[in-house]
Amino acid sequence: MVVLANPPVVDQIPLLRSPGPRDSFAAVPVVDLSSPGAARTIVDACERFGFFKVVNHGVAADTMDRAESEAVRFFAQAQADKDRAGPAYPFGYGSKRIGLNGDMGWLEYLLLAVDSASLSDACTVPAAAAFRAALNEYIAAVRKVAVRVLEAMAEGLGIAAADALSAMVTEQGSDQVFRVNHYPPCPALQGLGCSATGFGEHTDPQLISVLRSNGTSGLQIALRDGAQWVSVPSDRDAFFVNVGDSLQVLTNGRFRSVKHRVVTNSLKSRVSFIYFGGPPLAQRIAPLPELLGEGEESLYREFTWGEYKKAAYKTRLGDNRLAQFEKK
Numbered sequence: 001m002v003v004l005a006n007p008p009v010v011d012q013i014p015l016l017r018s019p020g021p022r023d024s025f026a027a028v029p030v031v032d033l034s035s036p037g038a039a040r041t042i043v044d045a046c047e048r049f050g051f052f053k054v055v056n057h058g059v060a061a062d063t064m065d066r067a068e069s070e071a072v073r074f075f076a077q078a079q080a081d082k083d084r085a086g087p088a089y090p091f092g093y094g095s096k097r098i099g100l101n102g103d104m105g106w107l108e109y110l111l112l113a114v115d116s117a118s119l120s121d122a123c124t125v126p127a128a129a130a131f132r133a134a135l136n137e138y139i140a141a142v143r144k145v146a147v148r149v150l151e152a153m154a155e156g157l158g159i160a161a162a163d164a165l166s167a168m169v170t171e172q173g174s175d176q177v178f179r180v181n182h183y184p185p186c187p188a189l190q191g192l193g194c195s196a197t198g199f200g201e202h203t204d205p206q207l208i209s210v211l212r213s214n215g216t217s218g219l220q221i222a223l224r225d226g227a228q229w230v231s232v233p234s235d236r237d238a239f240f241v242n243v244g245d246s247l248q249v250l251t252n253g254r255f256r257s258v259k260h261r262v263v264t265n266s267l268k269s270r271v272s273f274i275y276f277g278g279p280p281l282a283q284r285i286a287p288l289p290e291l292l293g294e295g296e297e298s299l300y301r302e303f304t305w306g307e308y309k310k311a312a313y314k315t316r317l318g319d320n321r322l323a324q325f326e327k328k
Ligand SMILES: C=C1C[C@]23C[C@@]1(O)CC[C@H]2[C@@]12CC[C@H](O)[C@@](C)(C(=O)O1)[C@H]2[C@@H]3C(=O)O
Pocket: 098, 099, 100, 101, 103, 111, 177, 179, 202, 203, 204, 205, 206, 276, 312, 313, 314, 315, 316, 317
């Protein structure tokens, strides 16, 4: 058997089978956020897939376009200039290395801290005023979408307090992160039947993640049994919402955090923005009492978001981070 080595440009980056037309997830649940039925559709999608698409969200196309074009301008800079905005940890510019434990992907990114509804002042990257202003406008808007979605989840779950979930990401000290990912095209793999891994498979640790990308495809999700990967058709006018590990625990497993990954395109670059809604470090992450049936016990040992985050940063991207908190 002949084993082919990775082409040198993608050395160290895991390769994936290129998605074919049959892998497309045409049935992605679509939530019309302006419709009275949104809460029910969201709960159904979270139970079935931990993933859905949001339309009629009210965010102006201009807000998204401005942030996107500023991001494109940032990533078009010379490598030395971008490197000056690094390192990525705790916050800043990073390239190819994801996290601190050896994961690699065909991307570059900005990892940014959010305080209340805008970039944290302590996060001095990006420095350009126009980029910061565009990101702040976008972050304020996407955070409102996250809050509306979390309120709809509470309503759909029959929780009396409308803000039972949303307050966790809006209260003082909430741990919100914003990420701008840029996946350059990878022409070296064109026609080889494989693609470079842009962002390896993982679940997001927070409550929810709200994603928007330019029109380049690449996002894939694992269907509930984890056996099948499907490509999510891109839609630059919509947001895509992932259930995160913390929301899985808050609902005692009723909602499942969705495993997802990004596969690079051989010809087009992908730019994505992801808002990660996390609670304050001291927030206890345990099933909401109203969601526990009579005699039903939590499937998880108790922990705070701070404890979970600390443990998560010791794991590799593809690890099952919740496993160590499951009751045996
Ligand atoms: C390998 C890792 C990268 C990550 C921290 C971790 O150790 C495990 C979780 C990863 C993740 C996935 C969702 C978000 O992109 C992220 C910012 C997060 O909160 O958890 C990343 C972390 C990262 O890139 O630092």
